[in-house]
Amino acid sequence: MLQELVTAAVAVGVGGVAYLVAGARVVKQYERGVVFRLGRVVGDVRSPGFTTVIPAVDRLRKVNLQIVTMPIPAQEGITRDNVTVRVDAVVYFRVVDAAAAIVNVEDYRFAVSQMAQTSLRSIIGKSELDDLLSNREKLNEGLELMIDSPAIGWGVQIDRVEIKDVSLPESMKRSMARQAEADRERRARIINADAELQASKKLSEAAKEMSDQPAALQLRLLQTVVAVAAEKNSTLVLPFPVELLRFLEKAQQQPPPPPPAGP
Structure with a gap:
Protein backbone atom coordinates (compact mmCIF):
# COMPACT_ATOMS: atom_id res chain seq x y z
CA MET A 1 0.00 0.00 0.00
CA ASN A 64 8.28 42.21 -31.52
CA LEU A 65 8.42 45.84 -30.36
CA GLN A 66 11.72 46.70 -32.07
CA ILE A 67 11.81 49.38 -34.76
CA VAL A 68 11.29 47.78 -38.16
CA THR A 69 13.08 49.17 -41.22
CA MET A 70 10.95 48.42 -44.27
CA PRO A 71 11.99 49.50 -47.78
CA ILE A 72 9.16 50.67 -50.03
CA PRO A 73 9.53 49.28 -53.57
CA ALA A 74 10.08 51.87 -56.29
CA GLN A 75 6.78 53.31 -57.48
CA GLU A 76 6.38 54.81 -60.94
CA GLY A 77 4.06 57.73 -61.43
CA ILE A 78 3.45 61.02 -63.20
CA THR A 79 4.04 64.23 -61.29
CA ARG A 80 1.72 67.21 -61.34
CA ASP A 81 3.85 68.82 -64.07
CA ASN A 82 3.60 65.68 -66.27
CA VAL A 83 7.02 64.12 -65.65
CA THR A 84 7.35 60.34 -65.33
CA VAL A 85 9.49 59.39 -62.32
CA ARG A 86 10.31 56.34 -60.20
CA VAL A 87 10.54 56.98 -56.46
CA ASP A 88 11.53 54.59 -53.70
CA ALA A 89 11.50 55.21 -49.96
CA VAL A 90 12.00 53.58 -46.56
CA VAL A 91 9.66 53.57 -43.57
CA TYR A 92 10.58 53.08 -39.90
CA PHE A 93 7.81 51.84 -37.60
CA ARG A 94 7.26 49.89 -34.40
CA VAL A 95 4.41 48.22 -32.54
CA VAL A 96 3.10 50.17 -29.54
CA ASP A 97 0.01 48.04 -28.80
CA ALA A 98 0.71 44.32 -29.09
CA ALA A 99 -2.92 43.25 -28.66
CA ALA A 100 -4.19 45.62 -31.35
CA ALA A 101 -1.43 44.54 -33.75
CA ILE A 102 -2.56 40.92 -33.41
CA VAL A 103 -6.35 41.37 -33.22
CA ASN A 104 -7.14 44.40 -35.41
CA VAL A 105 -5.14 43.45 -38.52
CA GLU A 106 -4.23 40.13 -40.06
CA ASP A 107 -0.60 41.02 -40.89
CA TYR A 108 0.48 44.47 -39.74
CA ARG A 109 3.76 44.34 -41.69
CA PHE A 110 1.98 43.65 -44.96
CA ALA A 111 -0.64 46.29 -44.17
CA VAL A 112 2.01 48.95 -43.49
CA SER A 113 3.84 47.99 -46.69
CA GLN A 114 0.73 48.30 -48.87
CA MET A 115 -0.31 51.57 -47.23
CA ALA A 116 3.20 52.99 -47.75
CA GLN A 117 3.18 52.09 -51.46
CA THR A 118 -0.26 53.62 -51.98
CA SER A 119 0.70 56.79 -50.11
CA LEU A 120 3.93 57.12 -52.08
CA ARG A 121 2.07 56.95 -55.40
CA SER A 122 -0.38 59.56 -54.11
CA ILE A 123 2.48 61.87 -53.09
CA ILE A 124 4.05 61.54 -56.55
CA GLY A 125 0.82 62.58 -58.26
CA LYS A 126 0.33 65.60 -55.98
CA SER A 127 3.90 66.94 -56.20
CA GLU A 128 5.95 68.63 -58.86
CA LEU A 129 9.38 67.48 -59.99
CA ASP A 130 11.18 70.35 -58.25
CA ASP A 131 9.53 69.39 -54.94
CA LEU A 132 10.64 65.77 -55.28
CA LEU A 133 14.22 66.86 -55.93
CA SER A 134 14.69 69.75 -53.50
CA ASN A 135 11.83 69.79 -50.97
CA ARG A 136 11.94 66.24 -49.63
CA GLU A 137 11.57 67.15 -45.96
CA LYS A 138 8.05 68.46 -46.51
CA LEU A 139 7.13 65.44 -48.64
CA ASN A 140 8.52 63.10 -45.98
CA GLU A 141 6.29 64.70 -43.36
CA GLY A 142 3.23 64.43 -45.59
CA LEU A 143 4.02 60.80 -46.41
CA GLU A 144 4.49 59.97 -42.73
CA LEU A 145 1.15 61.54 -41.85
CA MET A 146 -0.66 59.60 -44.59
CA ILE A 147 0.74 56.27 -43.36
CA ASP A 148 0.43 56.98 -39.64
CA SER A 149 -3.28 57.88 -39.73
CA PRO A 150 -4.59 54.34 -40.43
CA ALA A 151 -1.67 52.63 -38.65
CA ILE A 152 -2.77 54.01 -35.27
CA GLY A 153 -5.74 51.63 -35.27
CA TRP A 154 -3.38 48.72 -35.96
CA GLY A 155 -1.32 49.40 -32.83
CA VAL A 156 1.59 50.59 -35.01
CA GLN A 157 3.42 53.90 -34.77
CA ILE A 158 5.29 55.34 -37.76
CA ASP A 159 8.57 56.84 -36.56
CA ARG A 160 9.96 58.20 -39.82
CA VAL A 161 9.58 58.01 -43.60
CA GLU A 162 12.39 58.95 -45.97
CA ILE A 163 12.38 59.25 -49.77
CA LYS A 164 15.57 57.50 -50.88
CA ASP A 165 15.92 58.13 -54.60
CA VAL A 166 14.12 59.77 -57.52
CA SER A 167 14.88 58.23 -60.91
CA LEU A 168 14.31 60.35 -64.01
CA PRO A 169 14.20 59.38 -67.71
CA GLU A 170 17.44 59.91 -69.63
CA SER A 171 15.85 62.55 -71.86
CA MET A 172 14.81 64.53 -68.79
CA LYS A 173 18.32 64.26 -67.33
CA ARG A 174 19.83 65.66 -70.55
CA SER A 175 17.28 68.49 -70.62
CA MET A 176 18.04 69.40 -67.01
CA ALA A 177 21.78 69.33 -67.72
CA ARG A 178 21.34 71.71 -70.66
CA GLN A 179 19.15 73.98 -68.55
CA ALA A 180 21.73 74.07 -65.76
CA GLU A 181 24.52 74.82 -68.23
CA ALA A 182 22.52 77.65 -69.81
CA ASP A 183 21.76 79.08 -66.38
CA ARG A 184 25.46 79.02 -65.45
CA GLU A 185 26.36 80.81 -68.70
CA ARG A 186 23.68 83.43 -68.04
CA ARG A 187 25.05 84.10 -64.55
CA ALA A 188 28.61 84.30 -65.91
CA ARG A 189 27.59 86.86 -68.54
CA ILE A 190 25.72 88.93 -65.96
CA ILE A 191 28.77 88.92 -63.69
CA ASN A 192 31.07 89.94 -66.56
CA ALA A 193 28.71 92.72 -67.62
CA ASP A 194 28.47 93.99 -64.05
CA ALA A 195 32.27 93.95 -63.79
CA GLU A 196 32.58 95.92 -67.04
CA LEU A 197 30.06 98.47 -65.76
CA GLN A 198 31.94 98.96 -62.52
CA ALA A 199 35.26 99.20 -64.35
CA SER A 200 33.87 101.79 -66.76
CA LYS A 201 32.64 103.91 -63.85
CA LYS A 202 36.03 103.76 -62.17
CA LEU A 203 37.80 104.61 -65.43
CA SER A 204 35.47 107.57 -65.93
CA GLU A 205 36.29 108.84 -62.44
CA ALA A 206 40.00 108.34 -63.12
CA ALA A 207 39.75 110.29 -66.39
CA LYS A 208 38.08 113.17 -64.59
CA GLU A 209 40.84 113.23 -61.98
CA MET A 210 43.58 113.14 -64.65
CA SER A 211 41.90 115.93 -66.62
CA ASP A 212 42.08 118.12 -63.52
CA GLN A 213 45.69 117.09 -62.83
CA PRO A 214 47.71 116.77 -66.09
CA ALA A 215 50.73 115.53 -64.13
CA ALA A 216 48.74 112.44 -63.12
CA LEU A 217 48.49 111.40 -66.77
CA GLN A 218 52.25 111.71 -67.14
CA LEU A 219 52.83 109.60 -64.01
CA ARG A 220 50.44 106.96 -65.30
CA LEU A 221 52.29 106.91 -68.60
CA LEU A 222 55.60 106.38 -66.81
CA GLN A 223 54.11 103.52 -64.77
CA THR A 224 52.97 101.84 -67.96
CA VAL A 225 56.47 102.16 -69.43
CA VAL A 226 57.98 100.60 -66.31
CA ALA A 227 55.51 97.71 -66.44
CA VAL A 228 56.27 96.98 -70.10
CA ALA A 229 60.02 97.23 -69.56
CA ALA A 230 59.84 94.78 -66.64
CA GLU A 231 58.19 92.08 -68.78
CA LYS A 232 60.23 92.44 -72.00
CA ASN A 233 63.50 94.32 -71.63
CA SER A 234 64.15 94.26 -75.38
CA THR A 235 60.99 96.26 -76.12
CA LEU A 236 61.43 99.97 -76.68
CA VAL A 237 58.42 102.11 -75.81
CA LEU A 238 58.13 105.65 -77.19
CA PRO A 239 55.17 107.52 -75.76
CA PHE A 240 53.36 109.48 -78.39
CA PRO A 241 51.08 112.27 -77.19
CA VAL A 242 47.50 111.92 -78.33
CA GLU A 243 47.14 115.71 -78.36
CA LEU A 244 49.56 115.89 -81.29
CA LEU A 245 47.38 113.54 -83.33
CA ARG A 246 44.35 115.64 -82.56
CA PHE A 247 46.22 118.79 -83.58
CA LEU A 248 47.21 117.23 -86.91
CA GLU A 249 43.65 116.03 -87.49
CA LYS A 250 42.25 119.50 -86.87
CA ALA A 251 44.86 121.07 -89.10
CA GLN A 252 43.97 118.67 -91.90
CA GLN A 253 40.25 119.45 -91.59
CA GLN A 254 40.74 123.25 -91.74
CA PRO A 255 40.18 124.76 -95.28
CA PRO A 256 43.25 126.19 -97.00
CA PRO A 257 43.67 129.97 -96.77
CA PRO A 258 42.35 131.99 -99.72
CA PRO A 259 44.96 133.22 -102.26
CA PRO A 260 46.00 136.84 -101.88
CA ALA A 261 44.13 139.36 -104.01
CA GLY A 262 45.96 140.76 -107.07
CA PRO A 263 47.01 144.44 -107.43
Missing part, protein backbone atom coordinates in the same frame (compact mmCIF):
# COMPACT_ATOMS: atom_id res chain seq x y z
CA LEU A 2 2.76 2.42 0.88
CA GLN A 3 4.56 1.59 -2.32
CA GLU A 4 1.47 2.36 -4.33
CA LEU A 5 1.10 5.73 -2.59
CA VAL A 6 4.72 6.57 -3.29
CA THR A 7 4.30 5.56 -6.91
CA ALA A 8 1.16 7.68 -7.20
CA ALA A 9 2.89 10.66 -5.60
CA VAL A 10 5.82 10.31 -7.94
CA ALA A 11 3.46 10.06 -10.90
CA VAL A 12 1.58 13.15 -9.76
CA GLY A 13 4.84 15.01 -9.26
CA VAL A 14 6.11 14.03 -12.67
CA GLY A 15 2.79 15.00 -14.22
CA GLY A 16 2.88 18.35 -12.42
CA VAL A 17 6.41 19.03 -13.61
CA ALA A 18 5.47 18.03 -17.14
CA TYR A 19 2.39 20.27 -16.95
CA LEU A 20 4.49 23.17 -15.68
CA VAL A 21 7.11 22.66 -18.37
CA ALA A 22 4.43 22.45 -21.05
CA GLY A 23 2.95 25.75 -19.88
CA ALA A 24 6.22 27.60 -19.31
CA ARG A 25 7.03 30.46 -21.67
CA VAL A 26 9.80 33.06 -21.84
CA VAL A 27 9.14 36.52 -23.27
CA LYS A 28 12.24 38.41 -24.38
CA GLN A 29 13.01 42.00 -23.42
CA TYR A 30 12.01 43.41 -26.81
CA GLU A 31 8.80 41.33 -27.00
CA ARG A 32 5.34 41.35 -25.49
CA GLY A 33 3.05 38.32 -25.17
CA VAL A 34 -0.66 38.17 -25.98
CA VAL A 35 -2.52 35.17 -24.52
CA PHE A 36 -5.52 33.65 -26.32
CA ARG A 37 -7.68 31.35 -24.22
CA LEU A 38 -10.08 29.36 -26.35
CA GLY A 39 -9.82 32.06 -29.03
CA ARG A 40 -10.29 35.08 -26.77
CA VAL A 41 -7.68 37.50 -25.46
CA VAL A 42 -7.39 37.15 -21.70
CA GLY A 43 -5.55 39.23 -19.15
CA ASP A 44 -3.04 41.93 -19.80
CA VAL A 45 -0.18 41.76 -22.25
CA ARG A 46 2.59 39.61 -20.77
CA SER A 47 5.73 41.51 -19.84
CA PRO A 48 9.28 40.29 -20.55
CA GLY A 49 10.50 37.38 -18.45
CA PHE A 50 9.14 34.01 -17.37
CA THR A 51 5.40 33.40 -17.66
CA THR A 52 3.05 30.44 -17.75
CA VAL A 53 -0.01 29.48 -19.75
CA ILE A 54 -2.50 26.64 -19.54
CA PRO A 55 -1.38 23.91 -21.93
CA ALA A 56 -3.83 22.90 -24.66
CA VAL A 57 -6.06 25.84 -23.65
CA ASP A 58 -3.96 28.98 -23.91
CA ARG A 59 -1.89 30.10 -26.86
CA LEU A 60 0.80 32.77 -26.47
CA ARG A 61 1.53 35.09 -29.41
CA LYS A 62 4.74 37.09 -29.13
CA VAL A 63 4.98 40.51 -30.75
Whole structure:
Protein backbone atom coordinates (compact mmCIF):
# COMPACT_ATOMS: atom_id res chain seq x y z
CA MET A 1 0.00 0.00 0.00
CA LEU A 2 2.76 2.42 0.88
CA GLN A 3 4.56 1.59 -2.32
CA GLU A 4 1.47 2.36 -4.33
CA LEU A 5 1.10 5.73 -2.59
CA VAL A 6 4.72 6.57 -3.29
CA THR A 7 4.30 5.56 -6.91
CA ALA A 8 1.16 7.68 -7.20
CA ALA A 9 2.89 10.66 -5.60
CA VAL A 10 5.82 10.31 -7.94
CA ALA A 11 3.46 10.06 -10.90
CA VAL A 12 1.58 13.15 -9.76
CA GLY A 13 4.84 15.01 -9.26
CA VAL A 14 6.11 14.03 -12.67
CA GLY A 15 2.79 15.00 -14.22
CA GLY A 16 2.88 18.35 -12.42
CA VAL A 17 6.41 19.03 -13.61
CA ALA A 18 5.47 18.03 -17.14
CA TYR A 19 2.39 20.27 -16.95
CA LEU A 20 4.49 23.17 -15.68
CA VAL A 21 7.11 22.66 -18.37
CA ALA A 22 4.43 22.45 -21.05
CA GLY A 23 2.95 25.75 -19.88
CA ALA A 24 6.22 27.60 -19.31
CA ARG A 25 7.03 30.46 -21.67
CA VAL A 26 9.80 33.06 -21.84
CA VAL A 27 9.14 36.52 -23.27
CA LYS A 28 12.24 38.41 -24.38
CA GLN A 29 13.01 42.00 -23.42
CA TYR A 30 12.01 43.41 -26.81
CA GLU A 31 8.80 41.33 -27.00
CA ARG A 32 5.34 41.35 -25.49
CA GLY A 33 3.05 38.32 -25.17
CA VAL A 34 -0.66 38.17 -25.98
CA VAL A 35 -2.52 35.17 -24.52
CA PHE A 36 -5.52 33.65 -26.32
CA ARG A 37 -7.68 31.35 -24.22
CA LEU A 38 -10.08 29.36 -26.35
CA GLY A 39 -9.82 32.06 -29.03
CA ARG A 40 -10.29 35.08 -26.77
CA VAL A 41 -7.68 37.50 -25.46
CA VAL A 42 -7.39 37.15 -21.70
CA GLY A 43 -5.55 39.23 -19.15
CA ASP A 44 -3.04 41.93 -19.80
CA VAL A 45 -0.18 41.76 -22.25
CA ARG A 46 2.59 39.61 -20.77
CA SER A 47 5.73 41.51 -19.84
CA PRO A 48 9.28 40.29 -20.55
CA GLY A 49 10.50 37.38 -18.45
CA PHE A 50 9.14 34.01 -17.37
CA THR A 51 5.40 33.40 -17.66
CA THR A 52 3.05 30.44 -17.75
CA VAL A 53 -0.01 29.48 -19.75
CA ILE A 54 -2.50 26.64 -19.54
CA PRO A 55 -1.38 23.91 -21.93
CA ALA A 56 -3.83 22.90 -24.66
CA VAL A 57 -6.06 25.84 -23.65
CA ASP A 58 -3.96 28.98 -23.91
CA ARG A 59 -1.89 30.10 -26.86
CA LEU A 60 0.80 32.77 -26.47
CA ARG A 61 1.53 35.09 -29.41
CA LYS A 62 4.74 37.09 -29.13
CA VAL A 63 4.98 40.51 -30.75
CA ASN A 64 8.28 42.21 -31.52
CA LEU A 65 8.42 45.84 -30.36
CA GLN A 66 11.72 46.70 -32.07
CA ILE A 67 11.81 49.38 -34.76
CA VAL A 68 11.29 47.78 -38.16
CA THR A 69 13.08 49.17 -41.22
CA MET A 70 10.95 48.42 -44.27
CA PRO A 71 11.99 49.50 -47.78
CA ILE A 72 9.16 50.67 -50.03
CA PRO A 73 9.53 49.28 -53.57
CA ALA A 74 10.08 51.87 -56.29
CA GLN A 75 6.78 53.31 -57.48
CA GLU A 76 6.38 54.81 -60.94
CA GLY A 77 4.06 57.73 -61.43
CA ILE A 78 3.45 61.02 -63.20
CA THR A 79 4.04 64.23 -61.29
CA ARG A 80 1.72 67.21 -61.34
CA ASP A 81 3.85 68.82 -64.07
CA ASN A 82 3.60 65.68 -66.27
CA VAL A 83 7.02 64.12 -65.65
CA THR A 84 7.35 60.34 -65.33
CA VAL A 85 9.49 59.39 -62.32
CA ARG A 86 10.31 56.34 -60.20
CA VAL A 87 10.54 56.98 -56.46
CA ASP A 88 11.53 54.59 -53.70
CA ALA A 89 11.50 55.21 -49.96
CA VAL A 90 12.00 53.58 -46.56
CA VAL A 91 9.66 53.57 -43.57
CA TYR A 92 10.58 53.08 -39.90
CA PHE A 93 7.81 51.84 -37.60
CA ARG A 94 7.26 49.89 -34.40
CA VAL A 95 4.41 48.22 -32.54
CA VAL A 96 3.10 50.17 -29.54
CA ASP A 97 0.01 48.04 -28.80
CA ALA A 98 0.71 44.32 -29.09
CA ALA A 99 -2.92 43.25 -28.66
CA ALA A 100 -4.19 45.62 -31.35
CA ALA A 101 -1.43 44.54 -33.75
CA ILE A 102 -2.56 40.92 -33.41
CA VAL A 103 -6.35 41.37 -33.22
CA ASN A 104 -7.14 44.40 -35.41
CA VAL A 105 -5.14 43.45 -38.52
CA GLU A 106 -4.23 40.13 -40.06
CA ASP A 107 -0.60 41.02 -40.89
CA TYR A 108 0.48 44.47 -39.74
CA ARG A 109 3.76 44.34 -41.69
CA PHE A 110 1.98 43.65 -44.96
CA ALA A 111 -0.64 46.29 -44.17
CA VAL A 112 2.01 48.95 -43.49
CA SER A 113 3.84 47.99 -46.69
CA GLN A 114 0.73 48.30 -48.87
CA MET A 115 -0.31 51.57 -47.23
CA ALA A 116 3.20 52.99 -47.75
CA GLN A 117 3.18 52.09 -51.46
CA THR A 118 -0.26 53.62 -51.98
CA SER A 119 0.70 56.79 -50.11
CA LEU A 120 3.93 57.12 -52.08
CA ARG A 121 2.07 56.95 -55.40
CA SER A 122 -0.38 59.56 -54.11
CA ILE A 123 2.48 61.87 -53.09
CA ILE A 124 4.05 61.54 -56.55
CA GLY A 125 0.82 62.58 -58.26
CA LYS A 126 0.33 65.60 -55.98
CA SER A 127 3.90 66.94 -56.20
CA GLU A 128 5.95 68.63 -58.86
CA LEU A 129 9.38 67.48 -59.99
CA ASP A 130 11.18 70.35 -58.25
CA ASP A 131 9.53 69.39 -54.94
CA LEU A 132 10.64 65.77 -55.28
CA LEU A 133 14.22 66.86 -55.93
CA SER A 134 14.69 69.75 -53.50
CA ASN A 135 11.83 69.79 -50.97
CA ARG A 136 11.94 66.24 -49.63
CA GLU A 137 11.57 67.15 -45.96
CA LYS A 138 8.05 68.46 -46.51
CA LEU A 139 7.13 65.44 -48.64
CA ASN A 140 8.52 63.10 -45.98
CA GLU A 141 6.29 64.70 -43.36
CA GLY A 142 3.23 64.43 -45.59
CA LEU A 143 4.02 60.80 -46.41
CA GLU A 144 4.49 59.97 -42.73
CA LEU A 145 1.15 61.54 -41.85
CA MET A 146 -0.66 59.60 -44.59
CA ILE A 147 0.74 56.27 -43.36
CA ASP A 148 0.43 56.98 -39.64
CA SER A 149 -3.28 57.88 -39.73
CA PRO A 150 -4.59 54.34 -40.43
CA ALA A 151 -1.67 52.63 -38.65
CA ILE A 152 -2.77 54.01 -35.27
CA GLY A 153 -5.74 51.63 -35.27
CA TRP A 154 -3.38 48.72 -35.96
CA GLY A 155 -1.32 49.40 -32.83
CA VAL A 156 1.59 50.59 -35.01
CA GLN A 157 3.42 53.90 -34.77
CA ILE A 158 5.29 55.34 -37.76
CA ASP A 159 8.57 56.84 -36.56
CA ARG A 160 9.96 58.20 -39.82
CA VAL A 161 9.58 58.01 -43.60
CA GLU A 162 12.39 58.95 -45.97
CA ILE A 163 12.38 59.25 -49.77
CA LYS A 164 15.57 57.50 -50.88
CA ASP A 165 15.92 58.13 -54.60
CA VAL A 166 14.12 59.77 -57.52
CA SER A 167 14.88 58.23 -60.91
CA LEU A 168 14.31 60.35 -64.01
CA PRO A 169 14.20 59.38 -67.71
CA GLU A 170 17.44 59.91 -69.63
CA SER A 171 15.85 62.55 -71.86
CA MET A 172 14.81 64.53 -68.79
CA LYS A 173 18.32 64.26 -67.33
CA ARG A 174 19.83 65.66 -70.55
CA SER A 175 17.28 68.49 -70.62
CA MET A 176 18.04 69.40 -67.01
CA ALA A 177 21.78 69.33 -67.72
CA ARG A 178 21.34 71.71 -70.66
CA GLN A 179 19.15 73.98 -68.55
CA ALA A 180 21.73 74.07 -65.76
CA GLU A 181 24.52 74.82 -68.23
CA ALA A 182 22.52 77.65 -69.81
CA ASP A 183 21.76 79.08 -66.38
CA ARG A 184 25.46 79.02 -65.45
CA GLU A 185 26.36 80.81 -68.70
CA ARG A 186 23.68 83.43 -68.04
CA ARG A 187 25.05 84.10 -64.55
CA ALA A 188 28.61 84.30 -65.91
CA ARG A 189 27.59 86.86 -68.54
CA ILE A 190 25.72 88.93 -65.96
CA ILE A 191 28.77 88.92 -63.69
CA ASN A 192 31.07 89.94 -66.56
CA ALA A 193 28.71 92.72 -67.62
CA ASP A 194 28.47 93.99 -64.05
CA ALA A 195 32.27 93.95 -63.79
CA GLU A 196 32.58 95.92 -67.04
CA LEU A 197 30.06 98.47 -65.76
CA GLN A 198 31.94 98.96 -62.52
CA ALA A 199 35.26 99.20 -64.35
CA SER A 200 33.87 101.79 -66.76
CA LYS A 201 32.64 103.91 -63.85
CA LYS A 202 36.03 103.76 -62.17
CA LEU A 203 37.80 104.61 -65.43
CA SER A 204 35.47 107.57 -65.93
CA GLU A 205 36.29 108.84 -62.44
CA ALA A 206 40.00 108.34 -63.12
CA ALA A 207 39.75 110.29 -66.39
CA LYS A 208 38.08 113.17 -64.59
CA GLU A 209 40.84 113.23 -61.98
CA MET A 210 43.58 113.14 -64.65
CA SER A 211 41.90 115.93 -66.62
CA ASP A 212 42.08 118.12 -63.52
CA GLN A 213 45.69 117.09 -62.83
CA PRO A 214 47.71 116.77 -66.09
CA ALA A 215 50.73 115.53 -64.13
CA ALA A 216 48.74 112.44 -63.12
CA LEU A 217 48.49 111.40 -66.77
CA GLN A 218 52.25 111.71 -67.14
CA LEU A 219 52.83 109.60 -64.01
CA ARG A 220 50.44 106.96 -65.30
CA LEU A 221 52.29 106.91 -68.60
CA LEU A 222 55.60 106.38 -66.81
CA GLN A 223 54.11 103.52 -64.77
CA THR A 224 52.97 101.84 -67.96
CA VAL A 225 56.47 102.16 -69.43
CA VAL A 226 57.98 100.60 -66.31
CA ALA A 227 55.51 97.71 -66.44
CA VAL A 228 56.27 96.98 -70.10
CA ALA A 229 60.02 97.23 -69.56
CA ALA A 230 59.84 94.78 -66.64
CA GLU A 231 58.19 92.08 -68.78
CA LYS A 232 60.23 92.44 -72.00
CA ASN A 233 63.50 94.32 -71.63
CA SER A 234 64.15 94.26 -75.38
CA THR A 235 60.99 96.26 -76.12
CA LEU A 236 61.43 99.97 -76.68
CA VAL A 237 58.42 102.11 -75.81
CA LEU A 238 58.13 105.65 -77.19
CA PRO A 239 55.17 107.52 -75.76
CA PHE A 240 53.36 109.48 -78.39
CA PRO A 241 51.08 112.27 -77.19
CA VAL A 242 47.50 111.92 -78.33
CA GLU A 243 47.14 115.71 -78.36
CA LEU A 244 49.56 115.89 -81.29
CA LEU A 245 47.38 113.54 -83.33
CA ARG A 246 44.35 115.64 -82.56
CA PHE A 247 46.22 118.79 -83.58
CA LEU A 248 47.21 117.23 -86.91
CA GLU A 249 43.65 116.03 -87.49
CA LYS A 250 42.25 119.50 -86.87
CA ALA A 251 44.86 121.07 -89.10
CA GLN A 252 43.97 118.67 -91.90
CA GLN A 253 40.25 119.45 -91.59
CA GLN A 254 40.74 123.25 -91.74
CA PRO A 255 40.18 124.76 -95.28
CA PRO A 256 43.25 126.19 -97.00
CA PRO A 257 43.67 129.97 -96.77
CA PRO A 258 42.35 131.99 -99.72
CA PRO A 259 44.96 133.22 -102.26
CA PRO A 260 46.00 136.84 -101.88
CA ALA A 261 44.13 139.36 -104.01
CA GLY A 262 45.96 140.76 -107.07
CA PRO A 263 47.01 144.44 -107.43
